[in-house]
Amino acid sequence: MKTVGHWIGGKYVDGESGRTGPVTNPATGERTAEVALASAADVDLAVAAAAEAARVWGRSSLSARTRVLFAYRELLDRRRDEIARLITAEHGKVHADALGEVARGIEVVEFACGIPQLLKSAGSYEVSTGVDVRELRQPLGVVAGITPFNFPAMVPLWMFPMAIACGNAFILKPSEKDPSAALRVAELMAEAGLPPGVLNVLNGDRVAVQRLLQHPDVDAISFVGSTPVAQAIYQAGTTPGKRVQALGGAKNHMLVLPDADLDLAADSAVSAAYGSAGERCMAVSVLVAVGGIGDELVDKIAERARGLRIGPGDQDTSEMGPLITAAHRDKVAAYTPSAREQGAEVVLDGTAEPVGPDAAHFLGVSLLDEVTPEMDAYRDEIFGPVLSVVRTDTYADAMTLINSSPWGNGAAIFTADGAAARRFEREVEAGMVGINVPIPVPVAYHSFGGWKGSLFGDHHIYGSDSVHFYTRGKVVTSRWTAPRGSGLDLAFPSGSTS
Known part of the structure; x- marks a missing residue:
């Protein structure tokens, strides 16, 4: 069985820990590979390679960086199907969904290609006699990213292209559950001409994460994952003075008003709740019917959800694939009987009949009605194909419910009333808002991030925020005076001698 190693200094490295973890095909349950789990010494090796590369790359010209990024964009575009198949094989999402993931990652690379404009400094001329002021943004040095299993290519592409464009060297610690896509996109970066050591990939678990957080030569950490881990990462990283952005979990609400197009709302709810088997941080997990x-x-949601075709992600007929692991499937499955016991109406029970082979990680879709805020299905981030419906009498009641959530990642409203939509976008306590759009993930030239327990740190990910996160600002005040020695001076005489 093959072992998936690390990418350090522009080449594959087995690592010295001797520890490995399983990589499985969620559609069959078959173990397809072992992934090397980095030791602290492996982390130190990657940081040393990155630090050496950063000293040269950080002084490279903007034109040299953009040449690499443009070439990289073309390689990703040509290889998008190959990368999508790696995602499907190890994560399980259907091929069309995996292709969409790669496309959204490529968008950020395209944004990074504009780094000369994004780093263009501002200045003021003659703020005082002979004195000019200008602003610069300079790279941090060595930065790291810790990314989740649910988007094994897209989330890394949200991070390292911008970090590298800004002149940093990057260390990526992808999820050990589905590591191959991250390694492949790193390999393509080298093919595009990126110097060795500027991008490194370390596979591993908490040992690698803890060493990255502690390492004195790592200047910044970017993290995407669950809220408890995001909070712990933020505290552990900022205590020794690192710059940290840690994106946490979500409980995204979709508010539907009585004047909404209910067919559009039902289509959107099914797509946003059950797409990628609900393993999206922007999935709609709560629908609030007013x-x-x-x-x-x-009834409309149930009618559509019953017809979903669940199967292996590499089959063209499949609309929803399996969950990432058997343990996660079982955890998600437990919420449906729990909701029934706590008083919810189970309209669709995804646990009623087995789906796929016995060892596979499939789970059917569940639709829970009459859910209340006290139930586990409402309080927890389930991260699976479970949609809860909460009913309220008024818009005001719905807003109280939504804004009482400890998370504030995304929220959506479905309505035909422009005034109601405008009121919602002002009042809702969430970082990303959709109006008749169920999954309001911003395009690459805006930034992604939530409020409250969904984000720890001051910067959102990608977009203009990433330029500020991956650079330090510097303001230069300068004055140049003419030599005062003897000699010719043909300047037009003036009354000022300052």
Whole structure:
């Protein structure tokens, strides 16, 4: 069985820990590879390679960086199907969804290609007689990214292209559950002409994470994952003075008003709740039905959800694939009987019948109605194909419910009333807002990030925020005076001698 190693200094490295973890095909449950789990010494080797590379890369010209990024964009575009198949094989999402993931990653690379404009400094001329002021942004040095299993290519592409464009060297610690896509996109970066050591990939678990957080030569950490881990990463990284952005979990609400197009709302709810088997931080996990539309809306959602085709991600007929591991499948499955016991109506029970081979990680879709905020299905971030429906009498009640959530990643409203939509976008306590759009993930030239327990740190990910996160600002005040020695001076005489 093959072992997936690390990418350090522009080449594959086995590592010296001797520890490995399993990589499985979620559609079959078959173990397809072992992944090397980095030791602290492996981390030190990667940091040393990155630090050496950063000293040269950080002084490279903007034109040299953009040449690499443009070449990289073309390689990703040509290899997008190959990368998508790696994602499907190890994560399980259907091929079309994996292709969409790669496309959204490429968008950030395209944004990074504009780094000369993004780093262009501002200045003021003659702030005082003979004195000019200008602003510079300079790279931090060595930065690291810790990324989750649910987007094994896209989230790394949200981080390292911008970090590298800004002149840093980058160490990526992808999820050990599905590591191959991250290694492949790193390999393509080398093919595009990136010097060795500027991008490194360390596979590993908490041993690698803890060493990255402690290492004195790592200047910044970017993290995407669950809220408890995000908070711990933020505290552990900022205590020794590192710059940290840590994106946490979510409980995204979709508010549906009585005047909404209910067919559009039902289509959107099914797509946003069950796409990628619900393993998205922007998935809609709670639908809030306002007024008397609950029965009709639930019926429409159930009708659509019953027809979903669940199967292996590499089959063209599949619309939803398996979950990442058997343990995660079982954890998600437990919420449906728990909701029934706590008083919810189980409209669709995804646990009622087995799906796929016995060893596979498939789970059917669940639709829970009459859910209340006290139930586990509402309080927890489930991260699976479970949609909870909460009913409220008024818009005000719905907003109280949504804004009481400890998370504030994303929220959406479905309505035909422009005034109501405008009020919602002002009042909702979430970082990303959709209006008749169920998954409001910003395009690459805006930034992604939530509020409250969904984000720890001051910067959102990608977009203009990433330029500020991956650089330090410097303000230069300068004055140049003419030599005062004897000699010719043909300047036009003036009354000022300062």
